[in-house]
Amino acid sequence: ADFPRIAPSILSADFSRLGEEVRAIEAAGAALVHFDVMDNHYVPNLTIGPLVCEAIRPHVKIGIDVHLMVEPVDALIPLFARAGANLITFHPEASRHVDRTLQLIRDHGCKAGIALNPATPLAWMDHVMDRLDIVLLMSVNPGFGGQAFIPATLAKLREARRRIDAHSAAGGQPIWLEVDGGVKTGNIGQIAAAGADTFVAGSAVFGSPDADGGYHRVMHELRR
Ligand code: DX5
């Protein structure tokens, strides 16, 4: 069930039943729980924090992939690490000291990564390759679920894949390439062909009710 990795975003889940919702996606083969943190400052929306992360932690064994859309970043890292996060990504332009933030995440025992908006250049990867466990490319502007995939992301994914492969070929650590926003059964094939290995899907997974195995069906389709 690990590859390709599907990370359902609970942004589109039923918040009144989050424990059940994360158990259902784990049973349907999810590799990670994607956990969207918005602060009404870096993005124009407000979601969930460490208390909710801690509350869902005992419900699943799979990793929790915390996507911080917040500014500033650093103060939340120890709180999410303590709340059971396994992987933490942040938007580098929202951190005063990107290298330090990446180190801080790893020092707290989590995998670390940067999240790049559609118009944010890949150049942010340049001097921190050794500190990255994951690069998240946004294929929508962050803030809301249910938006349409921005096609220019495909070329950007290909270029990110090239850089990551060159890094590995030179003896560097593996780096996951995650795509986030507008991923559906109808476009995931193209997105995978462009080089992504980890796929966030919010509305595609939680948009159909789980009754009669709906999550299983869509997760199976996405992986296929
Ligand atoms: C957007 C979030 C995404 C979002 C994806 O700011 O980072 O994770 O929930 O939702 P869909 O798959 O519906 O585009």
Ligand code: ZN
């Ligand atoms: Zn996200």
